[in-house]
Amino acid sequence: MQASDPTPGQPGVPFAASYAALAVAAVTLLAALLVRELSAYSKRRSMPPGPFRWPLIGNALQMPQVHPWLTYSRWARVYGDILYLDALGQHIIVINSAKVARELLDKRSSIYSGRPHLTMLGDLAGYNKILLMQPYGDELRQQRRLISQTLSISTIGQYYDIQEAEARRLVLRVIDNPSLLESQVRTSIASLIMLVTYGYTVKGTEDVFVERAIEVLENLTLAEMPGTWLVDMIPQLKYFPSWMPGFTFLKTAKAWRKLLYTTNRELYQWSKEHSENGTARVPNLCASVLAEAEGKATLQLEEYLMWAAITVLGGGLDTNTATILSFILAMLRFPDVQKKAQAEIDAVVGSERLPQTSDRPSLPYIRSLIAEVYRWLPAGPLSAPHALDEDDVYDGIFLHKGSILLPNVWHMLHDPDVYPEPDVFKPERYGGSDIEMKKVTDVAFGFGRRACPGFHLSQGTTFSMVVTMLATCDIVPVVDDHGQEIIPDVKYPTKSILYPEDVKCTFRPRSEQAKLALIDSMTDSVI
Numbered sequence: 170m171q172a173s174d175p176t177p178g179q180p181g182v183p184f185a186a187s188y189a190a191l192a193v194a195a196v197t198l199l200a201a202l203l204v205r206e207l208s209a210y211s212k213r214r215s216m217p218p219g220p221f222r223w224p225l226i227g228n229a230l231q232m233p234q235v236h237p238w239l240t241y242s243r244w245a246r247v248y249g250d251i252l253y254l255d256a257l258g259q260h261i262i263v264i265n266s267a268k269v270a271r272e273l274l275d276k277r278s279s280i281y282s283g284r285p286h287l288t289m290l291g292d293l294a295g296y297n298k299i300l301l302m303q304p305y306g307d308e309l310r311q312q313r314r315l316i317s318q319t320l321s322i323s324t325i326g327q328y329y330d331i332q333e334a335e336a337r338r339l340v341l342r343v344i345d346n347p348s349l350l351e352s353q354v355r356t357s358i359a360s361l362i363m364l365v366t367y368g369y370t371v372k373g374t375e376d377v378f379v380e381r382a383i384e385v386l387e388n389l390t391l392a393e394m395p396g397t398w399l400v401d402m403i404p405q406l407k408y409f410p411s412w413m414p415g416f417t418f419l420k421t422a423k424a425w426r427k428l429l430y431t432t433n434r435e436l437y438q439w440s441k442e443h444s445e446n447g448t449a450r451v452p453n454l455c456a457s458v459l460a461e462a463e464g465k466a467t468l469q470l471e472e473y474l475m476w477a478a479i480t481v482l483g484g485g486l487d488t489n490t491a492t493i494l495s496f497i498l499a500m501l502r503f504p505d506v507q508k509k510a511q512a513e514i515d516a517v518v519g520s521e522r523l524p525q526t527s528d529r530p531s532l533p534y535i536r537s538l539i540a541e542v543y544r545w546l547p548a549g550p551l552s553a554p555h556a557l558d559e560d561d562v563y564d565g566i567f568l569h570k571g572s573i574l575l576p577n578v579w580h581m582l583h584d585p586d587v588y589p590e591p592d593v594f595k596p597e598r599y600g601g602s603d604i605e606m607k608k609v610t611d612v613a614f615g616f617g618r619r620a621c622p623g624f625h626l627s628q629g630t631t632f633s634m635v636v637t638m639l640a641t642c643d644i645v646p647v648v649d650d651h652g653q654e655i656i657p658d659v660k661y662p663t664k665s666i667l668y669p670e671d672v673k674c675t676f677r678p679r680s681e682q683a684k685l686a687l688i689d690s691m692t693d694s695v696i
């Protein structure tokens with residue numbers, strides 16, 4: 170929580186300045202908690218285990234603020250696969266095993282597919298329209314259908330050429346300018362998603378649409394931060410006027426909403442207009458859906474399409490960027506794995522050509538390596554929260570309607586009983602078995618009716634980038650002034666996406682021929 174007036178360019182400070190606002194908040198909160206405490210008393214004995222809860226405030230003071238998945242993992246050893254927390258009256262269920270996640274989020278997905286309602290993010294900043302935040306219902310199903318009809322296993326092949334071309338372009342850029350690694354990877358992923366979604370070709374690292382899309386995503390991350398916005402705990406605060414001291418968060422939310430709506434609309438309009446006049450790349454998600462409607466797209470369909478499209482950008486950008494950075498970090502810290510992976514590519518692809526997506530079935534070690542990246546540093550360590558739409562009983566345990574369910578993906582993929590030596594990057598642990606690798610992706614890409622609809626797209630992107638980097642370059646550490654190699658630590662800030670920090674490296678072409686092949690491929694590039 171912050172407690173001063175906002176600085177220019179920073180998010181608004183939610184609520185510090187006004188004693189009046191705090192008094193209103195405190196009384197409302199106490200009353201709500203008291204009512205809830207009394208009504209929950211009888212059910213409490215059959216609730217899941219968890220740390221001691223104080224009367225009224227529950228576990229509010231124990232909620233982990235830094236890398237919460239690590240604390241939940243420690244608690245898993247004490248309380249087991251399913252644990253209960255109460256944050257000022259909000260029921261929170263942390264699921265620590267893939268088995269329980271399957272039982273609840275997959276098998277009972279008709280009631281476990283909601284999303285928590287966040288007042289700041291949804292009602293105020295306007296993100297309740299994006300697919301990711303939608304409650305489970307007809308609109309969600311329609312939006313997901315629009316995405317999956319374009320990005321399904323049977324249609325995804327039409328994007329392989331741009332994934333390959335973007336991977337080659339990225340490698341060349343990093344060879345030439347390794348210090349901009351993170352922004353190069355991010356721009357590359359953004360370019361790909363913009364092409365796939367809107368048919369829009371990104372213009373360099375300072376493309377105005379990409380910059381705005383990134384800001385929209387950053388605002389989303391800020392608005393969804395648990396425990397930051399008092400209005401999430403006391404929704405009635407949203408009705409107060411924004412001029413009141415302590416209510417600047419209302420102005421912040423308004424600015425975020427405006428940026429979201431204008432970016433969304435302009436991107437969609439760009440795609441519609443340019444796909445029609447032949448200046449956007451086709452196929453793209455928006456053009457394909459409109460073409461299928463044969464000129465009879467209703468306003469509602471266009472509205473759904475517009476919000477589904479911006480969610481594709483939101484769902485794919487940070488997750489895929491983080492995955493590629495985690496891969497590079499793994500290669501720097503585990504050079505023997507890198508050598509083994511390169512040996513497989515050399516044996517299968519040879520040095521006469523660049524690898525392609527069609528090589529994937531012949532490269533089991535590369536497939537294992539990618540699964541190991543998803544396991545070692547999962548992009549979503551707590552996945553995305555689900556919400557329970559009805560009271561339920563599981564294994565004799567009572568689960569409240571309205572509970573937030575946090576799948577602790579980190580623990581599922583780092584439980585030493587399932588994955589011995591979990592911090593070691595070891596593609597060999599899958600024995601080359603796609604069934605074992607699938608156990609990782611089944612967890613890392615989410616659950617039930619909310620599972621990631623971008624799975625096939627991200628598989629293709631990740632494969633193209635990983636295999637092209639390894640085939641053409643040695644990924645080596647940078648050296649300091651004394652010639653000593655600097656191997657980056659594994660560190661990342663506390664965010665919903667696990668995004669490794671300070672990954673620095675050099676891409677050293679494995680041969681002149683490899684670099685020339687990359688340059689040549691640009692002359693007949695499809696993008």
Ligand code: HEM
Binds near residue numbers: 480549553555615623
């Ligand atoms: C390495 C890359 C990626 C990872 C690890 C990943 C992971 C996830 C996870 C864990 C969820 C939450 C699932 C749940 O609630 O149970 C999710 C949702 C989502 N992902 Fe991905 N994702 C990736 C890439 C992509 C891409 C490329 C797209 C673009 C189509 C995408 C679009 C979405 C959307 C739209 C949702 C929301 C689904 C819903 O709420 O119903 N993701 N993703």
